[in-house]
Amino acid sequence: xxxxxxxxxxxxxxxxxxxxxxxxxxxxxxxxxxxxxxxxxxxxxxxxxxxxxxxxxxxxxxxxxxxxxxxxxxxxxxxxxxxxxxxxxxxxxxxxxxxxxxxxxxxxxxxxxxxxxxxxxxxxxxxxxxxxxxxxxxxxxxxxxxxxxxxx
Numbered sequence: 001x002x003x004x005x006x007x008x009x010x011x012x013x014x015x016x017x018x019x020x021x022x023x024x025x026x027x028x029x030x031x032x033x034x035x036x037x038x039x040x041x042x043x044x045x046x047x048x049x050x051x052x053x054x055x056x057x058x059x060x061x062x063x064x065x066x067x068x069x070x071x072x073x074x075x076x077x078x079x080x081x082x083x084x085x086x087x088x089x090x091x092x093x094x095x096x097x098x099x100x101x102x103x104x105x106x107x108x109x110x111x112x113x114x115x116x117x118x119x120x121x122x123x124x125x126x127x128x129x130x131x132x133x134x135x136x137x138x139x140x141x142x143x144x145x146x147x148x149x150x151x152x
Contacts, residue, residue, distance in 0.1 A: 008057065009055050009056060009057055012056070012057040012058065012059065013058050013059070013087070013089055014058065014059035014060070014061065015058060015059075015060055015061075015063075015077075015089070015135070015137050016060075016061055016062065016063020016075040016076055016077050016135075017060060017061075017062065017063055017077050017135040018062075018063065018077045018079060018080060018135060019062075020045065020046035020049060020060045020061055020062045020063075021038075021045075021046055022134075023060055023133070023134070023135055024038065024046070024049055024051060024060050026106065026107075026133065026134060027051055027058075027060070027133070028051070029106045030102065030103045030105075030106030030107070030108050030133070031053065031091075031099070031102075031103060031108075031139070031141075032053060032093075032099070032102070033051040033052060033053050033058070034051065034052050034053075035049070035050075035051055035052075036049075036050040036051060036052050036057070037049060037050045041062075045062040046060065046061055046062055047061060047062075048061055049061065053091055053093075054091075056091055058089065061075070063075045063076045063077045063080065063135075077135040077136060077137075078135060078136030078137060079134075079135050079136040083136050085136065085137065085138045088130075088137075088138040088139065088140055089137065089138070089139050089140065090139075090140040090141075090142070091139070091140070091141055091142075092141075092142055092143065092144065093141050093142070093143060094143065095143065096114065096127050096128065096129065096141055096142060096143035097114060097127075097143075099141050100114055100129045100131075100141065103131055103141075104131075107134065108131040108132065108133060108139075109131060109132045110129055110130070110131045111130050111131060111132055111138070112128070112129055112130030112131075112140075113129060114127060114128070114129045115127070115128060115129070116145065118146075121149070122148065122149065123148050124144060124145075124146055124147055124148045125144075125145040125146040126142040126143065126144055126145060127142065127143045127145055128140060128141065128142040128143075129141055
């Protein structure tokens with residue numbers, strides 16, 4: 001496999017929000033993302049943006065009911081689409097307890113409380129929580145507590 005372009009992860013995701021500019025600011029406050037780039041559309045809405053958490057990149061764009069079809073499909077925030085999620089986002093963080101407290105203080109709705117998930121002696125243990133952002137996207141945050149044993 002060839003290396004990715006410098007500074008880009010192998011996989012990134014995009015979320016559509018009713019007000020991308022507000023969402024970008026919220027993701028910084030609640031989850032600790034930093035803004036890489038914001039590209040404005042001619043109407044002043046956010047056409048494209050990139051926010052970063054470590055090596056992870058999430059693109060944020062407008063996704064309201066009034067938004068035209070782009071890339072051959074409509075793009076909507078879950079709040080505009082009846083709350084339906086077709087994916088969730090997952091990030092490892094250094095201190096999941098502190099991260100959860102920060103997200104909760106910023107208004108994230110925690111839907112899965114902090115829990116240690118032990119997958120057995122042959123696998124790993126993570127401490128995780130799940131939450132929903134103001135646009136209805138489901139996010140998962142975890143901290144690795146125990147790595148799997150080395151394979152012989």
